[in-house]
Amino acid sequence: MTTVERRSRQDRILRALDHLRDGTTDEVDEVSPFGPEEYRDPEIARQERDHIFGTVPSIVAHSTEVAKPNDFLTLQMPRNKVIVVRQQDGSVKTFVNLCRHRGALLEEEERGQCRILSCPYHRWSYNTDGSLRAITKGQTFGEVDSVERGLVELPTEERHGFIWVVDRAGAEIDVASWLGEEMDEILSEYPLADYVAVRAEGFDEPVNWKLMQDAFLDGYHIQYAHPNTAAKHIHTNVMTFEDYGRHCRFIAPRKSIDRFLEEDSTGHDLSQYVTETHFLLPNSTLLKQPDHFELLTFRPHPTDPGQSRMEMRLIVPKVEDSHLDEAKWTKLWDKNWEILLAVLHQEDFPLLRSSQSGMFSADAAGMLLGRNEVANQLFHREKRRLIAEGEAARG
Ligand code: FES
Ligand SMILES: [Fe+2]
Secondary structure, rough: OOOHHHHHHHHHHHHHHHHHHHHHOOOOOOOOOEEEHHOOHHHHHHHHHHHOOOOOOEEEEHHHHHHHOEEEEEEEEOOOOEEEEEOOOOOOEEEEOOOOOOOOOOOOOOOOEEOOOEEOOOOOEEEEEOOOOEEEOHHHHHHOOOOOOOOOOEEEEEEOOOEEEEEOOOOOHHHHHHHHHHHHHHHHHOOOOEEEEEEEEEEEEEEOOOHHHOOOOOOOOOOOOOHHHHHOOOOOOOOOOEEEEEEEEEEEEEEEHHHHOOOOOOOOHHHEEEHHHHHEEEEEEEEEEEOEEEEEEEEEOOOOOOEEEEEEEEEEEEEEHHOOOOHHHHHHHHHHHHHHHHHHHHHHHHHHHHHHHHHHHOOOEEEEEEEOOHHHHHHHHHHHHHHHHHHHHHH
């Protein structure tokens, strides 16, 4: 971390302390309206799939989830079912999970290792670089151009310890330029590529992906929705916010910082008293905690605006870099994970499911994002911008 970076973090934390003393928070200029159709209209959902996920990079995994050559994982992107495979040369490729013979799903497992990808239907096989390797009883099948009939590849890039994919064959990918100079630099200061995704799990919820994403940019609900869990540790409705155009970050003070409301904080590194959250457009919340990271991603369902999948990852120092023995290290992160899961399943998900069911009311009227809901405002603003750009390009 550069000195400038450290100083600017300290300044931002001091600003959060001022907010705490004054009962204020960073705000944007206007209250912003939105409507229920954004959570239920199939045409809006199609625009989001095409103009957002089919156009810009989003994170699909941490690099350590496909650590070695032939390691793969499969997932449902908004437009395609995909397989992500680590190549022999160490790079990562993503393919549409579909056999080019008659369309069987090539790989059903969520994670594993494969030397070849072999179709369960008639046993055509593909190399892990996507090329067609063998056609079963080829002498009877007829002429096939095996270069033409390889797996369909999606643009993929590894950067800052994450694997990013644009969910459209033939699209361009350039993660650094998507992040922009400032956010790219912020992420490059973090040891994300040296850490390990100790836990990664997905949850299918009957909730639109934006309702989910919004809940994890929101410091306004903590005290009311999480009175006995998160609110014990984190202040409600206090944020210092930085807008980086497409992306943003904000600092939320933990309650442990309260001693510095009175005490002089000079000479103290205050970063251990805050959570610093990064929103990476279109669908990721990266939380920097004092000793680890959490990544939350939200993906629309391929057809139903009322469903989505959330993935949560706990990204932590490797055991050998941790000054803990393996048993203690495992126990520490197991406990962390259990706490995260409990808050999600018992507190956030029930609220979000009921919000989604409300959105389907025929006479649901317009709703509002407040000036204090700074990161949510940026998310909605930038999401609308992507859709408008995509529709304009479509003509
Ligand atoms: S569908 Fe894959 S081999 Fe026939
Ligand atoms: Fe919450």
